[in-house]
Amino acid sequence: MTDPIIRVNDLGKTFGSGMRLSLAKQADxxxxxxxxxxxxxxxxxxxxxxxSGCGKSTLGRLLLRLIDATAGKVYFENTxxxxxxxxxxxxxxxxxxxxxxxxxxxxSPRRTxxxxxxxxxxxxxxxxxxxxxxxxxxxxxxxxxxxxSFMDRHPRQFSGGQRQRIGIARAIAVDPSFIVADExxxxxxxxxxxxxxxxxxxxxKQKGFSFLFIAHDLAVVxxxxxxxxxxxxxxxxxxxxxxxxxxxPQHPYTQALLSAAPEPDxxxxxxxxxxxxxxxxxxxxxxxxxxxxxxxxxxDICGIERPxxxxxxxxxxxxxHFAKPFPIPRPTSSQAVPA
Amino acid sequence: MTVPLLKVDNLAVEFGPKANPIRVxxxxxxxxxxxxxxxxxxxxxxxxxxxxxxxxxxxxxxxGRIVQGRIxxxxxxxxxxxxxxxxxxxxxxxxxxxxxxxxxxxxxMTIGDQIGEAIKLHxxxxxxxxxxxxxxxxxxVGIPDPAGRLDAYPHQFSGGMRQRVMIAMALACxxxxxxxxEPTTALDVTIQAxxxxxxxxxxxxxxxxxxxxxxxxxxxxxxxxxxVVMYAGRVVEEADIxxxxxxPQHPYTRGLLQSIPRLDxxxxxxxxxPGSVPLAGSVKKxxxxxxxxxLRIEKCMNKMPPMFSFGPDQRAACWVTASQAxxxxxxxxxx
Ligand SMILES: Nc1ncnc2c1ncn2[C@@H]1O[C@H](COP(=O)(O)OP(=O)(O)OP(=O)(O)O)[C@@H](O)[C@H]1O
Ligand SMILES: Nc1ncnc2c1ncn2[C@@H]1O[C@H](COP(=O)(O)OP(=O)(O)OP(=O)(O)O)[C@@H](O)[C@H]1O
Ligand code: SF4
Ligand code: SF4
Ligand SMILES: [Mg+2]
Ligand SMILES: [Mg+2]
Numbered sequence: 001m002t003d004p005i006i007r008v009n010d011l012g013k014t015f016g017s018g019m020r021l022s023l024a025k026q027a028d029x030x031x032x033x034x035x036x037x038x039x040x041x042x043x044x045x046x047x048x049x050x051x052s053g054c055g056k057s058t059l060g061r062l063l064l065r066l067i068d069a070t071a072g073k074v075y076f077e078n079t080x081x082x083x084x085x086x087x088x089x090x091x092x093x094x095x096x097x098x099x100x101x102x103x104x105x106x107x108s109p110r111r112t113x114x115x116x117x118x119x120x121x122x123x124x125x126x127x128x129x130x131x132x133x134x135x136x137x138x139x140x141x142x143x144x145x146x147x148x149s150f151m152d153r154h155p156r157q158f159s160g161g162q163r164q165r166i167g168i169a170r171a172i173a174v175d176p177s178f179i180v181a182d183e184x185x186x187x188x189x190x191x192x193x194x195x196x197x198x199x200x201x202x203x204x205k206q207k208g209f210s211f212l213f214i215a216h217d218l219a220v221v222x223x224x225x226x227x228x229x230x231x232x233x234x235x236x237x238x239x240x241x242x243x244x245x246x247x248x249p250q251h252p253y254t255q256a257l258l259s260a261a262p263e264p265d266x267x268x269x270x271x272x273x274x275x276x277x278x279x280x281x282x283x284x285x286x287x288x289x290x291x292x293x294x295x296x297x298x299x300d301i302c303g304i305e306r307p308x309x310x311x312x313x314x315x316x317x318x319x320x321h322f323a324k325p326f327p328i329p330r331p332t333s334s335q336a337v338p339a
Numbered sequence: 340m341t342v343p344l345l346k347v348d349n350l351a352v353e354f355g356p357k358a359n360p361i362r363v364x365x366x367x368x369x370x371x372x373x374x375x376x377x378x379x380x381x382x383x384x385x386x387x388x389x390x391x392x393x394x395x396x397x398x399x400x401x402x403g404r405i406v407q408g409r410i411x412x413x414x415x416x417x418x419x420x421x422x423x424x425x426x427x428x429x430x431x432x433x434x435x436x437x438x439x440x441x442x443x444x445x446x447x448m449t450i451g452d453q454i455g456e457a458i459k460l461h462x463x464x465x466x467x468x469x470x471x472x473x474x475x476x477x478x479x480v481g482i483p484d485p486a487g488r489l490d491a492y493p494h495q496f497s498g499g500m501r502q503r504v505m506i507a508m509a510l511a512c513x514x515x516x517x518x519x520x521e522p523t524t525a526l527d528v529t530i531q532a533x534x535x536x537x538x539x540x541x542x543x544x545x546x547x548x549x550x551x552x553x554x555x556x557x558x559x560x561x562x563x564x565x566x567v568v569m570y571a572g573r574v575v576e577e578a579d580i581x582x583x584x585x586x587p588q589h590p591y592t593r594g595l596l597q598s599i600p601r602l603d604x605x606x607x608x609x610x611x612x613p614g615s616v617p618l619a620g621s622v623k624k625x626x627x628x629x630x631x632x633x634l635r636i637e638k639c640m641n642k643m644p645p646m647f648s649f650g651p652d653q654r655a656a657c658w659v660t661a662s663q664a665x666x667x668x669x670x671x672x673x674x
Contacts, residue, residue: 051527052498159615160383189382189616190554194598194609201608216528219557223600223609246602260532262557264599266580269561274536275529277483278497 004039005077005178005210006063011036012071013058030282032058034234036072037309040178045204045211047221047242049257050231051279056214059231060180063212064096065089076178094124097171099164101183106167107155113166114151117141120174140169144199161192165199172203180212185220197224218261222246227315230254233282233290236309240316250312250323253291289320297322342414343370344548345394345433345516350408352389352398354620360406361620364389367408367574368646369567373515376542376549378559378580380595381569382616387552390569391518394550395433396425412516431461434509436502438521443505444493450477451489454508461512476507479544480537499530506537513545520552535561556599560584568592571627572619574646578653588655588664591628626658634659 013033032055040046061067074081100106127133138148144165185193229239238251256273275294292302309319350367353360364386410417454473477485480503523531566583568576576589587593597610614631626639646654647661
């Protein structure tokens, strides 16, 4: 029944490995992404969570081939992107788009909103006349909830939420089938966040694109995702349907991450699993299971043997020698807030 | 009634030319009892940081100035103290930590010297005693091998460790009030959990009162006993933590709570407050939430609602919900 649009096979990215002159240089290598394999289905939202520096953005860029992999393969539909000649990759970009975190930095300040949104339309020759171009831009602006009368203004005249709408309009302009959204709501205020999340969900429903949604807010992810992948130091340590990841996580890191998020409810101060220490540097990934330096249930074998990602429940995979279900008790109906 | 540790009363702060000022904080009042924990929530630009900076008189003047109100600490109005007395208060009585720890730590000074300096400003101690105190503080905030870390520089610490060093420095002189402005916003979830855990531990062991500023309602719910909700430079609601989450009385607070995704909800769509926050100081008359409010009536457009009481522990500035509550009370009295 699965219908993957993206397939990822043993994907890796090591930074700073360009000039391997001596062994000493290798000490400076950063293994940002290491041996990742997974699929994303048509019209599905896969969320990618994990702490700062674990490789989420790098993985997202690898999928779109905004950077080149140092190992492994990425397939879109049935075409391998990782070895596609540059000219064919350019054509392919029409189907692959990105939405960025920073609505302030990612829009060129000197161009008008119309120019920013129309750029991909021009690149792929999707509009013939100036009039058609403005019509299309007006249509896109309406779709993302912006008034077309702002078309000739510059980004600095817009708030963070409005800028994120511009970024979304630009991404959907070419009707892509796969979008990577890298922390699209992290920089926004709570009430603006809700507007943008609703907008992205509505558009996905209408247009049916697939989504890789990168985020660190676990409540946002639970709201928007179909499946969730948890990353730690460049590797996927657990992946599965949202219900299972949130209700019955099996990897100790997922369990710690979920228990650590403070809930907006004074009566639900759950017991937190407090991890010791900090995330190790990706320049010195620990041997064996890379989580073993902080894992509350580690055993001797964990520092020696790297646990493979294996199925621990239907559709749920975890990379842990001692993976076991850990129910997170949550009442299903939250106390209603009066409207 | 006991005197509160801190009492902010009718505070107003303006920026810009005196002839044409922008009032970014207006009529802000709240209290903190000794050992208590109060949170301020509100969207970007709502005046949270300006309010907290005002308490220590850290607003740079010009362009800013406190134009109205009192800030009483242990019954003394800090705004009437000679400026030269403020450095004594800062650190010894009231300490402050900021969102970005790197910008508040001196990059060319060792961690040990920086915390030592903070102690030296307020307490007479021998070098030996001071060193012991620094080690004790670092241990308290959970820095492993504190004696071995005295000579480290800030860049050798991770973000979470730096934030803990900031807290150690802030608490080195055992202040009665700690003001923390978005102390965990830049941190990862698991590191945030460590810092929140630390704040709980410090409150238990040192009985430090906390004023916590955050836009994250989860963090506020975790640490605070009372909450102040700010909107466009004003306090729109103020209550104990349970009332805020269970029976919010201001339409903005209600909208805010409904618009956050939660770990346990299965709604298909999030509630969204229509429109956007007005610029600070741009609402000159009427209720600042008027443009976005689904309960508004004509009166709201022209008359600024005062704070109404909703029971002993809760106040909110809304004409409509106040009259609804009033009607309910009368109905109950009749039965
Ligand atoms: N161009 C680069 N050159 C060298 N190292 C890099 C480069 N880009 C990323 N890295 C490193 O790769 C690792 C993963 O970075 P990445 O940006 O993918 O993390 P992330 O999970 O997106 O983090 P965040 O949540 O902070 O955005 C980090 O250690 C980072 O420093
Ligand atoms: N130096 C200044 N000159 C003019 N206006 C200022 C100055 N500093 C702050 N303001 C204005 O005062 C208002 C309140 O700012 P404040 O920093 O208190 O907001 P905040 O609630 O802390 O927001 P955030 O969540 O983004 O930190 C804002 O509208 C801001 O633009
Ligand atoms: S493999 Fe070992 S160290 Fe790694 S998560 Fe599992 S128990 Fe912990
Ligand atoms: S006073 Fe009126 S406009 Fe303001 S919040 Fe209440 S009902 Fe809404
Ligand atoms: Mg990133
Ligand atoms: Mg602030």
